[in-house]
Amino acid sequence: MTNEYTLSRVSVPEEKLRKELSDANARLKRMGLDELSFAEAALEAEVDAPELVAVLSDSTVMISVPRADEILLEAQDVQWFVSAASGKWLDRKILRGEAVSFVFVEPQDGAAITFMAEAPGIVSAKGYFESKCDVDGRTFKCSVMVGATPVALAIATAHDYDKYFPPYHSGETYVRVDHPPNATDSQLDAVVNAYLFELASSCGMDFVPAARPAPAEWGAEDGFDAIIERGERLRPILTGPGIPDLTSLFVQALGAVDPSQRVVGFAKVIEYVAVTVVRLEGFQQIRSKLMSPHALAPDAKFMSELKSVVERQREYGEDRRALELTIRTCCDAADLRRVAPPFCTLLHKLSDEKLSSDAEKALSDFAERLSATRNQLSHAKANYTTRGTECPAADLDAFASLVRAAAQQCVRWYALSDPSLRASRQGGIAG
Known part of the structure; x- marks a missing residue:
């Protein structure tokens, strides 16, 4: 951005403020961003130097970031704002700093959305709804910041943006946490969750931590025309027995913001289909047995074998075994491996050469x-006792995408199954 009122063209009477602005300006240059500039309307002309204007502590400073409006804040807040941007931007969820961190949150109700939409454009560095707590004798202070935050500078520096997801937009919201320098991640998580509980309980505003959308999720190739073209290739809308309940579960899972809830939600979709898969597997095994020539003159041995076939179906009454059978039956390993995170080792490393031989093993491992x-x-x-195959918290986002892809395949399989044999949500025949 070009503005004649840069730091070199203005007067800063107060020495402390002048030093702070110079330090912030140098930091911005090291980040590869434009230097500070000042809003003409907020400056006062000096009596003895009318060609210059004086910057006061409450003067409006403008910081430019790519593809977004200028960030407006008071001169007295500039040094803190720029310094806070030096934290680490982790997983598009948190800017982790030495003494201040910012956690990205998304609104879940009308009050939270209204607050985001109507917050003033100029940055409130203090934030809103400030509240303190002590953890192990150390003080944590939380507040809510809307729109431009130090995170925008960190995102711009990391080039983690594009024209669809700029470094910030006016409505995005963060929980700001001022904390001791050696605060742990678990302490930070606990404080943020407790603070969000208070916002929900006392203010009636529901926010949840989330991951900020990544540029790759909406690249240049996914512009409007490309999306319209994909939309023209929609398959026919699914209908028929059992389908309404199944797609309802899928849409509920889509609406979950937290990745852990998405995993649970899409797992419910697979479990719904599992009842039909297990039923058809049992029917197929029994039908095969009844097609034997011995079925025409059943003796004690044949009846014992038939009984064993029926009893073996009971193992699928265990959720884990039913889930495994369903994923092996409904899912395409070649397709799933494209979105499988490294946590799912066998599926992630599945190669074309071993696709035919190792696909079932990879799907079973994923199911486990x-x-x-x-x-x-x-x-x-x-x-609760863990089994050692649980997804690490850091991989939950990627794992949720994999489970979603598997759920989609299960829905397609269910829609192609015999309507007269589909199981309903209540366990009977879908109607």
Whole structure:
């Protein structure tokens, strides 16, 4: 941005403020960003130097970032604002600094959305709804910041933006946490969750931590024309017995913001289909047995074998085994491996050469990891025993994308199954 009122063209009477602005200006240059500039309307002409204007502590300073409006804040807040941007931008969720961090959150109700939409354009460096707490004798202070935050500078520096997702937009919201220098991640998480609880309980505003959209999620190739072209290739809308309940579960999972809830939600979609898969597997095995020549003159041995076939179906009454059978039956390993995170080792490393021989093993391994992760996320017991195959918290976003892809394949399989044999949500025949 070009502006004649840069730091070199203005007068800053107060020595402390002048030093702070010079330091912030140098930091911006090291970040590869434009230097500070000042809004003409907010400056006062000096009596003895009318060609210059004086910057006061409440003068409006403008910081330029790519593809977004200028960030407006008071001169007295500039040094803090720019310094806070030196933290680490992690997983598009948190700017982790030495003494101040910012957690990206998304609104879940009308009050939160209204607050975001109507917040003033000039940055409130202090934030809103400030509240303090002590953890292990150390003080944490939380507030809400809307629109431009130091995160915008960090995103611009990291080039983690594009024309669809600029470094900031006017409505995005962060929880600002001022904390001790050696605060742990677990302490920070606990404080943020407790603060969000208070916002929900006391203010009636529901926010949840989330990941800020990544540029790759909406690249240049996904412009309007490309999206319209894909929309013209929509498959026919699915209808028929059992389909309404199934697609309802899928849409509910789509609406989950937290990745752990998406995993649980899409797992429910797969579990819904599992009842039909298990039923058809049992029918097929029994039908094969009844097609034997011995069925025409059944003796004790044949009846014992038929009984064993029926009893073997009971193993699929266990959720883990039903989930495994469903994923092996409905899912395409070649397609899923494209979105499989490294956590799903066998599926992630599945090669073209071993696709035919190792696909079933990779799908079974994925099913085991999904079952363990779903159980861990669904249980609130403090003494819950893990199995060692649960998804690490850092990989939950990628894992949720994989489970979603698997759920989509299961829905397609269910829609192609015999309507007269589909199981409903209540366990009977879908109607």
